Amino acid sequence: xxxxxxxxxxxxxxxxxxxxxxxxxxxxxxxxxxxxxxxxxxxxxxxxxxxxxxxxxxxxxxxxxxxxxxxxxxxxxxxxxxxxxxxxxxxxxxxxxxxxxxxxxxxxxxxxxxxxxxxxxxxxxxxxxxxxxxxxxxxxxxxxxxxxxxxxxxxxxxxx
Numbered sequence: 013x014x015x016x017x018x019x020x021x022x023x024x025x026x027x028x029x030x031x032x033x034x035x036x037x038x039x040x041x042x043x044x045x046x047x048x049x050x051x052x053x054x055x056x057x058x059x060x061x062x063x064x065x066x067x068x069x070x071x072x073x074x075x076x077x078x079x080x081x082x083x084x085x086x087x088x089x090x091x092x093x094x095x096x097x098x099x100x101x102x103x104x105x106x107x108x109x110x111x112x113x114x115x116x117x118x119x120x121x122x123x124x125x126x127x128x129x130x131x132x133x134x135x136x137x138x139x140x141x142x143x144x145x146x147x148x149x150x151x152x153x154x155x156x157x158x159x160x161x162x163x164x165x166x167x168x169x170x171x172x
Contacts, residue, residue, distance in 0.1 A: 051077070053076075053079075053095065055102055064076060083109065094123060096155070098126065124142045125146045143161065143166070145168075
């Protein structure tokens with residue numbers, strides 16, 4: 013009886029046909045109840061603390077690193093959705109780290125944060141795969157929006 017009711021309502025009783033259906037594709041939408049997982053990388057303790065404090069109210073901070081080497085290891089282990097990355101790390105070229113993270117199957121969006129407002133530097137970061145570029149003097153007003161934009165595969169650049 014229940015099977016007949018389900019079939020009369022158009023539900024499939026043989027689930028094996030779903031695997032071959034042309035219209036069966038999955039669209040992943042971000043559910044509001046699921047918090048984005050964030051990794052933060054900055055060698056300056058004051059900025060690192062500010063990032064964690066600001067982002068922790070909206071997102072789940074899953075990794076913190078103070079240099080490029082430990083960042084790559086932490087990101088690989090924690091599998092964040094977005095990495096907030098300081099442009100000037102002492103041991104790593106952040107542009108190359110961005111390229112590595114975005115092109116080598118890490119499936120992570122990168123938000124570059126920097127005091128540098130040079131257009132050529134911003135272009136290089138974006139060409140390397142960064143989804144957003146936030147000036148550190150605008151992080152209080154721009155960082156959360158930049159992280160959300162990056163997670164949604166949208167570009168974000170701080171304005172003057």
